[in-house]
Amino acid sequence: MFLEILEKVLKGFERFCRVWTAHPLNVDGSVIVVLREKNRIILSLNILNHPTSPQSLSLPEFYKTDKCTMDTQDNQWQADPNHKPSKTSMWNHSANENGWVHAHNCIRGEIRDMDEAFHSIKTKKTNGLPSWAVEIIKEIWSEHEMHVRSHHENEDAKMTPFMKKRINLPEKLESDHKIVCDCIANMTQAVDKLKEGDFIDELQNLLALYEETMLPHLVEEEDVALPLLMAYFTPKEVARVVRSFTSTKSELGSFVHYQTVEGFRNKFMKQEGIPGFVWILLFEPGYNYFLEHVKKPLDVLKAGEEPAPKTMFWCCAA
Ligand SMILES: [Fe+2]
Ligand SMILES: [Fe+2]
Numbered sequence: 211m212f213l214e215i216l217e218k219v220l221k222g223f224e225r226f227c228r229v230w231t232a233h234p235l236n237v238d239g240s241v242i243v244v245l246r247e248k249n250r251i252i253l254s255l256n257i258l259n260h261p262t263s264p265q266s267l268s269l270p271e272f273y274k275t276d277k278c279t280m281d282t283q284d285n286q287w288q289a290d291p292n293h294k295p296s297k298t299s300m301w302n303h304s305a306n307e308n309g310w311v312h313a314h315n316c317i318r319g320e321i322r323d324m325d326e327a328f329h330s331i332k333t334k335k336t337n338g339l340p341s342w343a344v345e346i347i348k349e350i351w352s353e354h355e356m357h358v359r360s361h362h363e364n365e366d367a368k369m370t371p372f373m374k375k376r377i378n379l380p381e382k383l384e385s386d387h388k389i390v391c392d393c394i395a396n397m398t399q400a401v402d403k404l405k406e407g408d409f410i411d412e413l414q415n416l417l418a419l420y421e422e423t424m425l426p427h428l429v430e431e432e433d434v435a436l437p438l439l440m441a442y443f444t445p446k447e448v449a450r451v452v453r454s455f456t457s458t459k460s461e462l463g464s465f466v467h468y469q470t471v472e473g474f475r476n477k478f479m480k481q482e483g484i485p486g487f488v489w490i491l492l493f494e495p496g497y498n499y500f501l502e503h504v505k506k507p508l509d510v511l512k513a514g515e516e517p518a519p520k521t522m523f524w525c526c527a528a
Pocket of ligand 2: 361
């Protein structure tokens with residue numbers, strides 16, 4: 211019955227935007243619906259988790275979203291009677307400013323930028339992809355894939371076992387990784403076989419499917435897991451786990467880039483008490499790496515113009 215009503219609502223939307231998906235993704239019956247208009251996601255709804263209030267996922271607005279309907283005090287989440295959900299007031303920032311959300315924002319940002327770059331190169335190179343564009347796509351995707359794999363590994367191997375000591379986490383949060391990874395594997399396969407003269411349409415479709423799968427997963431972690439984390443653990447306890455994370459250079463750089471250097475250094479580093487030398491030792495090299503291997507290639511793809519060979523620069527410099 212609910213799905214029938216939803217179908218009617220979506221039909222209404224079709225007049226204004228493209229209805230991208232409305233399909234079951236999981237054995238538990240959760241359904242992801244994503245509405246898009248051009249490159250802009252205007253609504254993403256996980257029916258199982260947001261039965262009454264679809265959350266707008268317009269990316270720039272989403273960064274500012276500060277609403278949490280999660281009832282962290284519900285007994286169903288408590289795994290250890292010795293640890294109650296009483297720590298939220300100890301945090302010096304809202305869930306929306308937590309590093310977990312920033313880490314997700316850079317995944318969202320990279321997906322959005324790839325989406326724009328693919329769209330741009332498609333309109334600029336109508337006879338197929340030139341070889342330089344193929345190389346750039348391979349480089350960008352490889353960095354993104356390593357970034358997301360590293361993000362998942364930190365969650366699966368460190369954060370989730372840590373949280374399970376005190377919290378009954380929904381199994382879906384873990385099982386979602388498998389679905390997301392399948393989408394990533396499909397993208398990797400398509401990128402690997404991409405060659406000069408190919409069209410980018412297949413990659414665009416696979417990227418859209420990946421996006422539709424990944425974005426609701428990120429929202430679910432932020433809506434369910436993060437409020438629980440902040441209720442059951444103190445900032446110091448969480449900081450110890452986060453310090454054990456391993457990250458790729460690109461992941462660190464992306465984390466800075468999508469917050470902006472100023473935002474990261476003036477706000478996030480202060481919020482987390484990160485000493486200044488860590489910027490020099492860790493984040494600045496990561497940021498420079500990200501600019502060289504992700505941001506610059508994305509910009510070249512968006513511009514649709516072949517970059518000057520690096521060797522020319524060195525010849526001229528010499
Ligand atoms: Fe995750
Ligand atoms: Fe995550």
